[in-house]
Amino acid sequence: xxxxxxxxxxxxxxxxxxxxxxxxxxxxxxxxxxxxxxxxxxxxxxxxxxxxxxxxxxxxxxxxxxxxxxxxxxxxxxxxxxxxxxxxxxxxxxxxxxxxxxxxxxxxxxxxxxxxxxxxxxxxxxxxxxxxxxxxxxxxxxxxxxxxxxxxxxxxxxxxxxxxxxxxxxxxxxxxxxxxxxxxxxxxxxxxxxxxxxxxxxxxxxxxxxxxxxxxxxxxxxxxxxxxxxxxxxxxxxxxxxxxxxxxxxxxxxxxxxxxxxxxxxxxxxxxxxxxxxxxxxxxxxxxxxxxxxxxxxxxxxxxxxxxxxxxxxxxxxxxxxxxxxxxxxxxxxxxxxxxxxxxxxxxxxxxxxxxxxxxxxxxxxxxxxxxxxxxxxxxxxxxxxxxxxxxxxxxxxxxxxxxxxxxxxxxxxxxxxxxxxxxxxxxxxxxxxxxxxxxxxxxxxxxxxxxxxxxxxxxxxxxxxxxxxxxxxxxxxxxxxxxxxxxxxxxxxxxxxxxxxxxxxxxxxxxxxxxxxxxxxxxxxxxxxxxxxxxxxxxxxxxxxxxxxxxxxxxxxxxxxxxxxxxx
Numbered sequence: 001x002x003x004x005x006x007x008x009x010x011x012x013x014x015x016x017x018x019x020x021x022x023x024x025x026x027x028x029x030x031x032x033x034x035x036x037x038x039x040x041x042x043x044x045x046x047x048x049x050x051x052x053x054x055x056x057x058x059x060x061x062x063x064x065x066x067x068x069x070x071x072x073x074x075x076x077x078x079x080x081x082x083x084x085x086x087x088x089x090x091x092x093x094x095x096x097x098x099x100x101x102x103x104x105x106x107x108x109x110x111x112x113x114x115x116x117x118x119x120x121x122x123x124x125x126x127x128x129x130x131x132x133x134x135x136x137x138x139x140x141x142x143x144x145x146x147x148x149x150x151x152x153x154x155x156x157x158x159x160x161x162x163x164x165x166x167x168x169x170x171x172x173x174x175x176x177x178x179x180x181x182x183x184x185x186x187x188x189x190x191x192x193x194x195x196x197x198x199x200x201x202x203x204x205x206x207x208x209x210x211x212x213x214x215x216x217x218x219x220x221x222x223x224x225x226x227x228x229x230x231x232x233x234x235x236x237x238x239x240x241x242x243x244x245x246x247x248x249x250x251x252x253x254x255x256x257x258x259x260x261x262x263x264x265x266x267x268x269x270x271x272x273x274x275x276x277x278x279x280x281x282x283x284x285x286x287x288x289x290x291x292x293x294x295x296x297x298x299x300x301x302x303x304x305x306x307x308x309x310x311x312x313x314x315x316x317x318x319x320x321x322x323x324x325x326x327x328x329x330x331x332x333x334x335x336x337x338x339x340x341x342x343x344x345x346x347x348x349x350x351x352x353x354x355x356x357x358x359x360x361x362x363x364x365x366x367x368x369x370x371x372x373x374x375x376x377x378x379x380x381x382x383x384x385x386x387x388x389x390x391x392x393x394x395x396x397x398x399x400x401x402x403x404x405x406x407x408x409x410x411x412x413x414x415x416x417x418x419x420x421x422x423x424x425x426x427x428x429x430x431x432x433x434x435x436x437x438x439x440x441x442x443x444x445x446x447x448x449x450x451x452x453x454x455x456x457x458x459x460x461x462x463x464x465x466x467x468x469x470x471x472x473x474x475x476x477x478x479x480x481x482x483x484x485x486x487x488x489x490x491x492x493x494x495x496x497x498x499x500x501x502x503x504x505x506x507x508x509x510x511x512x513x514x515x516x517x518x519x520x521x522x523x524x525x526x527x528x529x530x531x532x533x534x535x536x537x538x539x540x541x542x543x544x545x546x547x548x549x550x551x552x553x554x555x556x557x558x559x560x561x562x563x564x565x566x567x568x569x
Contacts, residue, residue, distance in 0.1 A: 023039070023042055023043050023044070025043060025044070025045045026039075026042070026044065026045055029042075042105060044101065044102075044105060057087055057090060057091045057094065058091065060087050061084060061087045061088060061091065064080055064083055064084045064087065065084060067080050068080065139151040141214070141215040143193055143196060143197060143215070144196055144197055144200035144215050145197075145200065146200050146203075146204070146213055146214050146215045146221075147212060147213070147214035147215075148214060148215065149214065149215070149216045149217060149222075151214065152212065152214035152216065152222050152224075153274065153278075155212055155214075155224065156172065156222075156224060156274060156277075156278075157274060159224055159226070159267060160267055160271060160274060160277070163267045163268055163269050163271060164269050164270075164271070167269045168227055168269075169227070169228065169229050169230075169266060169267065169268050170224060170225060170226055170227060170228065170266075170267040171224070171225040171228055171229075171230055171233035171264055171265070171266055171267065172222070172223075172224055172264070172265050172266075172267055172277060172278075172281050173222065173223040173224075173225065173233070173237060173262050173263065173264050173281065174216075174220070174221075174222060174262070174263040174264075174278075174281035174282050174284065174285040175203075175220065175221040175222070175223060175260050175261070175262050175263075175285065176219060176220050176221075176260065176261050176262075176285050176286075176289065177199070177219040177220075177221075177258055177259070177260050178258060178259035178260060178261060178289070178293045178294055179256070179257070179258050179259060180192065180195065180219040180258060182256065183195050183249065183251070183256050183258075186254070186256075187251050187252065187254065191251045191252075194249075194251070195249050195251075195256070195258070196215070196219065198247075198249065199244070199247065199249075199258070200213070200215065200221075202243055202244060202247050203221060203223070203240070203244075205243070206236075206239060206240040206243045206244075207223060207225070207236070207240070208225075208226075208236075210226045210227075211223065211224060211225050211226055212224040212226070222281075223237075223240075225237075229266070230264065230266045230298060233264060233266075234264065234296060234298065237262050237264060237296050238296065240260075240262075241259075241260060241262065241294065241295075241296065244258060244259060244260045245257070245259060245294065259293055259294035260294065261285055261286075261288035261289040261293050261294065261295060261296075261297075262285060262288060262295075262296045262297070263280075263281045263282065263283065263284025263285030263286070263287065263288055263296075263297050263299060264281070264284060264296060264297070264298045264299065265277055265280045265281045265284060265298070265299045280299045281299065283299065284297045284298065284299035285297070286372075287299075314369075315365065315366045315368075315369035315370075316369050316370070316373045316375060318353070318366065319353070319366050319369065319370050319375050319378075319379065320375065322353050322354070323375075323378055323379070323382060325356075327353060327354045327355070327356070328351055328352070328353055328354070328379070328382055328383075328386075329351070329352045329353070329354055329360070329555060329556075330349055330350070330351060330352075330383065330386055330387065330555070330556040331349070331350040331351070331352055331553035331554060331555055331556065332347040332348070332349055332350070332404070332553060332554060332555075332556050332559045333347060333348050333350055333546060333550075333551060333552065333553040333554075334346070334347055334546070334550050334551035335347060335348060335405065335524060335544050335545070335546045335550070336544060336545050336546070336550045336551075337543070337544055338534070338537060338538050338542060338543060338544060338545055339543070344550075344551070345398075345400045345401060345402055345403060346402075346403045346404075346405070346544070347402070347403070347404055347405065347559065348404070348405040348407075348439070348546065349383060349387060349404055349405060349406050349407070349556070350363065350553050351363055351367075351379065351383055353365075353366055367379075371409060371410075371411075374411070376409040376411050376412065377409070377411050377412055377415060377418060379409075380407075380408055380409055380412045380418065381418070381421060383406060383407075384406060384421070384422060384425055385425065386556075387404060387406065387556075388425045388426070388428070388429040388431050389429055390556065390557075391404075391429060391431045391435065392429065392430065392431075394556075394559065395435075401432075401435065402435060403434075403435050403436070403437060404435065404436060404437070405437045405438075405439050405467060406436060406437070406438055406439065407438075407439045407440075407469070408438050408439065408440050408444075409444060410440075410441070410443070410444030410445075410448070413440060413444060413445070413448070413451055413452050413455050414448050414451045414452075414455075419455060419458065419459075422459070426462075432463070433459070433462045433463030433464050434463045434464070434465070436464050436465075437464065437465040437466065437467055437487070437488065438456075438459065438464060438465075438466050438467070439466075439467045439468075439469045439490065440452065440456075440466065440467075440468065440469065441468075441469045441470050442468055442469065442470055442471055442480070443470070445468060445480070445484055446480045449480065449483060449484075452484065453483060453484060453485070456484065456485055456486065457485060460485060460487075465487040465488065466484075466485070466486040466487055466488070467486060467487065467488035467489070467490050467524065468481070468484060468486045468488070468489050468490065469490045470490065470492045471489045471490060471491055471492060471512065472491055472492040472495055472508065472512055481515075481519070481521075482519075486521060487521060487522065488521065488522050488523070488524050488544075489512060489516045489521050489522075489523050489524065490523075490524045490525075490526060490546075491509055491512050491513075491523060491524065491525050491526070491542075492526075493525075493526040493527030493547075494527075495508045495509050495512075496509060496525045496526060496527045496528065496533065496537075496547075497527040497529065497533075499525075499533055499536050499537070500530070500532035500533050500535070500536045501532075506536060506540070509525065509537075509540060509542070510540050513540055513541055513542050517541070522543040522544065523542045523543050523544070524542075524543065524544040524545070524546060525537050525542050525544070525545050525546070525547075526546050526547060527547050528545040528546060528547030528548075528549050528550055529547050529548055529549050530549055531549065533545075533547075533549070534549065
């Protein structure tokens with residue numbers, strides 16, 4: 001019988017150690033001799049346990065009985081009989097007590113055995129229940145009841161093995177909900193969770209019984225269409241999209257519709273690794289989003305969009321590595337006053353990445369990836385911290401007040417923590433507010449006009465200036481300009497590069513310049529590459545010029561060593 005080493009004591013109900021349970025009344029127990037499970041809970045003496053408690057009485061009775069052979073005196077015989085009867089009575093009494101004690105101990109052991117049996121059954125049942133729960137948690141998503149990502153990837157591995165070994169074709173779908181964030185932001189995460197639960201039922205009803213649906217995280221789902229080609233799977237996915245489009249979510253009197261973007265990739269006998277195929281499906285899903293949302297994009301091995309996305313995903317890892325290792329570098333390019341050319345004191349900051357082997361990477365190689373995959377906030381923070389911490393050293397080396405243009409991404413304009421970080425940086429490093437001009441692109445500003453306006457007004461009130469970059473590339477530039485309190489218009493370089501020989505571009509720049517001046521906004525032209533462009537811009541009346549003719553970008557640390565007093569000389 002199994003006996004728990006920490007079985008509670010009958011008297012104090014406290015769990016006792018093995019040493020504390022030794023029956024010190026029993027010489028055998030004290031010497032480690034316990035042949036039965038009940039010995040750990042017994043308090044009998046060895047003599048009682050082994051039926052030796054009346055050995056002395058039996059010896060006395062035998063001795064008195066033997067005296068009858070040697071005594072003849074009637075009185076002694078009578079006395080001997082009385083003593084013999086008394087000893088027999090005592091012996092019978094002791095035997096009765098011992099029998100009763102043994103019976104009680106046996107009953108106690110029986111009850112103990114029953115309790116231990118019930119306890120073991122309960123314990124085994126609880127262990128089985130908890131094991132089942134753990135197995136369920138290891139394979140199921142706790143919110144929707146669908147298969148979770150870990151189990152989905154294991155199943156995908158088996159499907160890929162089936163495709164290679166049995167030459168069968170399957171299809172992997174990566175599904176991302178459209179407009180899910182609207183529900184979360186409007187009604188809260190409780191409503192978002194309920195939407196995911198209800199939508200998971202729609203997904204399960206929209207696939208065949210042998211197909212797999214899993215929640216991969218957030219509002220992303222994975223589907224494996226088993227044993228079908230890509231054309232048939234696309235037909236089934238289109239039906240799934242219709243079902244999602246027809247679904248309506250009701251919450252506290254509000255009604256929401258949702259859509260989905262689906263990326264599909266075939267799983268064939270010559271398919272690649274699991275990591276690559278998941279990446280392709282994810283990339284195809286984002287391509288579907290870029291194409292207008294609520295649609296399907298099928299990835300092919302030679303797909304340009306998929307390859308571009310894959311390259312961008314690789315750049316994300318490089319951006320993270322460069323941030324951690326401090327391998328970003330700031331360059332500064334001069335901005336010249338076309339009226340006063342006596343000195344240059346205004347510069348735009350441009351970021352570069354240094355590879356592990358020392359090569360310089362231009363921003364267009366990694367900025368799109370950082371913007372797409374949520375790393376621009378970290379990049380913008382690095383730029384601001386790097387400039388602010390070095391501003392004092394740069395300013396002390398010259399008598400002319402320096403001004404720097406700092407580019408801000410759209411995500412930084414809409415992030416309250418970024419505004420707080422910028423404010424704290426000004427105070428921490430003692431940088432004058434008027435020394436910093438923030439550049440925001442026209443696209444970033446109009447994507448969330450209210451937030452952009454609030455950000456601009458907050459820092460303009462402190463003394464910072466703002467420039468609207470790439471102005472003119474949008475179709476509604478002038479209509480939005482009235483709602484953005486900016487100080488500079490940086491006219492898009494595509495209008496400037498050949499302005500000295502292109503009358504249409506000259507007219508465009510002239511119109512933008514005149515409207516900017518009417519609104520009290522100064523103008524800056526980029527891509528100024530020769531003296532002819534400079535002369536044309538002066539004739540038009542543009543305020544500032546920037547380009548290789550004015551000066552090439554140089555590392556920030558080398559800025560003062562290469563400063564020119566003028567340009568074009």
